[in-house]
Amino acid sequence: MKAKNKTKNRKKKKQKKLHSSLAFRISSFYNSMFATWLSLSLVVILVLVMLFTFLSMMDENQPSINHIEESNNISELIEQVNSIQAGRFAVIDQDRTLLASSLQYSEDDLSIPANPYIGLQRRNDRVYISFEKSLWIQGRDLILVIYNDISVFILEIVIIGAAAIGIFLISTGVVYLRGNYMTRKALGVLEELVVKANNISSQNLNLRLNVSDSTDELIELALTFNRMMDRIEKSYEKQNQFVSDASHELRTPIAVIQGYARMLERWGKDDKEILHESIQAINKESKNMQDLVDKLLFIARNDKDTLVLVKKEFNMSELMNELTRDTEMLETQHIIESNIEPDILLNGDRDRIKQALRIFVDNAIKYTEPGGKIILSLTKDDKYGIVTIKDTGKGIPEKDLSSIFDRFYQVDSSRKRENGGHGLGLSIAKIIVLRHGGRIKVASKEGVGTRFRIFLAK
Secondary structure, three states: OHHHHHHHHHHHHHHHHHHHHHHHHHHHHHHHHHHHHHHHHHHHHHHHHHHHHHHHHHHHHHHHHHHHHOOOOHHHHHHHHHOOOOOEEEEEOOOOOEEEEOOOOHHHOOOOOOOOOEEEEEEOOEEEEEEEEEEEEOOEEEEEEEEEEOHHHHHHHHHHHHHHHHHHHHHHHHHHHHHHHHHHHHOHHHHHHHHHHHHOOOOOOOOOOOOOOOOHHHHHHHHHHHHHHHHHHHHHHHHHHHHHHHHHHHHHHHHHHHHHHHHHHHHHOOOHHHHHHHHHHHHHHHHHHHHHHHHHHHHHHHHOOOOOOOOEEEEHHHHHHHHHHHHHHHOOOOEEEEEEOOOOEEEEOHHHHHHHHHHHHHHHHHOOOOOOEEEEEEEEOOOEEEEEEEEOOOOOOHHHHHHOOOOOOOOOHHHHHHHOOOOOHHHHHHHHHHHOOOEEEEEEEOOOEEEEEEEEEO
């Protein structure tokens, strides 16, 4: 017992681990995707801020640069650079010797950058970046050095970067925790499905999944599982009912046979009348049992999909004429009419189709009072041969119409033994028709009669 409990606990832990792993993988995937796109977005924003800042610097210095480039000679150039109030500029020659400068304050005591084109310097807690631009004046190749204070820009970048990192960490954390929670909650129906599927047995077929917390495709999964369980429970109940009804049907003839056997044992040896009565009763009940067993075997073969039909083309009109003649010969208390179109050919098992039609005819005769009318007809359309069996009998109550093809179902149970039926005939007839790709339509009204229309595929 302890070993079994340990095994069950191990299975539950394994299922929970698998469920957690799936939730972890899903939430991690979406979290990493979110983190990737958020990172790219923040990097793009940072690059755009840097680009905008440098463009602003260039735009701010452009008027002074244009003024310097308009110089006609070196003396004018030096004078122009030295007189600039806004901005930091210097002019150097190719030997990187300073010729002119607009740097007027000690805090701007900047050196000529050692590297051509661009340089970076720090002076008095300020950071400067320098760019170089070529000048050609009086046949000399000079260089204009432009200095820009980027201290505030760096501070802005640090603040923006810190804010971006904070947003990134908080966002990814919230997305991961919330996503993991939502994923686990959404997949909870799967865990419940596994648990309940493992606990299903014949004693608790009423287990159903809770769909109140499910959404989207998972609620459809839960509903599908519940509908499947409804069908299983209904089928199991029908099977139990089938076994119960079959046992009940067999119990009566067995009891009768046993009763007459005891009579034979006590008095049958000396009393010929009792002997004759007992033999007749036992013979009748044994035939009744044989008929019931044959019907049960037929239904069982159909349920197991081992029912064999020998299909070939045959003349349905001839079969209907044969059925009409047999009915007229055997049944003299009812009026038999027929309306049969000639030369209608069908493909199917002729004997089984006749068996099904005989059931419908017998059923019509059984529930039609003597002197009533039975009408047999055969027509066709593009797809089907259509057999109609109509009577002027007692009819079927509307509440019973949906159940007349159920096994062991009888509209009037009080007439069951009197009419010698088991409530299996229409079930067998329906099986045969459906096996031939056909369908059945029923119309009935109490006190007026019943009409069966059987559509048999060509």
